[in-house]
Amino acid sequence: MQTSMENRQDRLKKDETGSLISADKVHGTDIYNRRGDNLGEVENVMIDKRTGKVAYAVVTFGGFLGIGAERRALPWSVLTYDVEKGGYVVDATDDVLRQAPVYGVEAENDPEWGNRVHGLFGVPPYWH
């Protein structure tokens, strides 16, 4: 996110109060690994139409870890917002992050795809 600290504070006031956060605020938010390296930013969030649960963050990696500028899918449940960093920390090893699949229609149409992604990150699927 390329906003100044002041702008971020304004946005927090407007879009993140109590337990809710707006999808607009999630978009463009930085992603960090456990060591605090900046990996990229959230490009979009994918919502399960039936249950209304956020399933994936689609993240654009910035080249760190040798991951090219591709749209990768991360299960929403592996992201934790870190107020000090002003971004999400991904609870996963670098090795797992490198294996994060590219997000695309063909992947989503494969019913086993969701199981594989959540299995990779060691979290229950969003539909459970």
Added chain:
Amino acid sequence: MQTSMENRQDRLKKDETGSLISADKVHGTDIYNRRGDNLGEVENVMIDKRTGKVAYAVVTFGGFLGIGAERRALPWSVLTYDVEKGGYVVDATDDVLRQAPVYGVEAENDPEWGNRVHGLFGVPPYWH
């Protein structure tokens, strides 16, 4: 949404496959009442940080029903996507829609606010 039918089809291919929909696609999507009147469009979606569930659609009404161009909150569960209309139908009477609360920080900080909004629309709160 001011896109042509062709653009909408392209976006559907890219952002809405299977059971998932991107927040980007939800933004700007038209909202209709039960009779098919265009009420306005979705400006944002509010996500519950703890559970990852979409709580509210923040909708900008366009003056229909005498509702001014304000950001109003609708429980996500009262919206159903209508493929033919290319937008969401709100399952509520005009009278209920007129009472939809303006979305703001002060409302969100009130713990009873969520109960009142969901009660107005006759749906269980998103945290149930």
